[in-house]
Amino acid sequence: MAKISYITEEGLKKLKEELDHLSNVERPAISLQIAEARDKGDLSENAEYDAAKEAQGLLEMKIAKLKDTIASSRIIDETKIDTKTIQIMNKVKIKNIKNNAVMVYTIVSEPEADVKKGKISVDTPIAKGLLGKKVGDTVDISVPSGIIPFEIIEISR
Numbered sequence: 001m002a003k004i005s006y007i008t009e010e011g012l013k014k015l016k017e018e019l020d021h022l023s024n025v026e027r028p029a030i031s032l033q034i035a036e037a038r039d040k041g042d043l044s045e046n047a048e049y050d051a052a053k054e055a056q057g058l059l060e061m062k063i064a065k066l067k068d069t070i071a072s073s074r075i076i077d078e079t080k081i082d083t084k085t086i087q088i089m090n091k092v093k094i095k096n097i098k099n100n101a102v103m104v105y106t107i108v109s110e111p112e113a114d115v116k117k118g119k120i121s122v123d124t125p126i127a128k129g130l131l132g133k134k135v136g137d138t139v140d141i142s143v144p145s146g147i148i149p150f151e152i153i154e155i156s157r
Helices: 009-038 047-071 125-130
Strands: 005-007 073-075 091-096 102-108 119-121 138-143 146-156
Touching (some): 005 009, 009 047, 047 073, 125 146
Parallel strands (some): 102 119
Antiparallel strands (some): 091 102, 091 146
16 A cells, blocks of 8 residues: 655646556557567567567556556645644745755655755655754754754745
């Protein structure tokens, strides 16, 4: 059984669109590649056929994983999220006390994580260290490069 992941309506919509694309565009394209490779003769020495079959297996695995993720997702009502303490779907402004760098992250579920957009997974060391903390708290977070002290400046939606 997959663990439940909390997700926004927008995030769930994106997952469903990706599943639809994989099922209705990618899958038929790979089936066509397999058919074309099969038409070329001897399958025992047909590299195109082997590559297409491998691609099909990877695609089916990705589709199954996506279906599982969608099935175990629960939509979060963002209007009911509390900002007294840090929790999933909060936007958090933190300051690295060592170098005074200020960062803003939104803590999201794993499928929605996108560091370039400032969305970090609730499963990351930084998010885990911040969960449950309040504005003004200082927290030492263990990251691969060592322990970094952060000050929580702001929590919002």
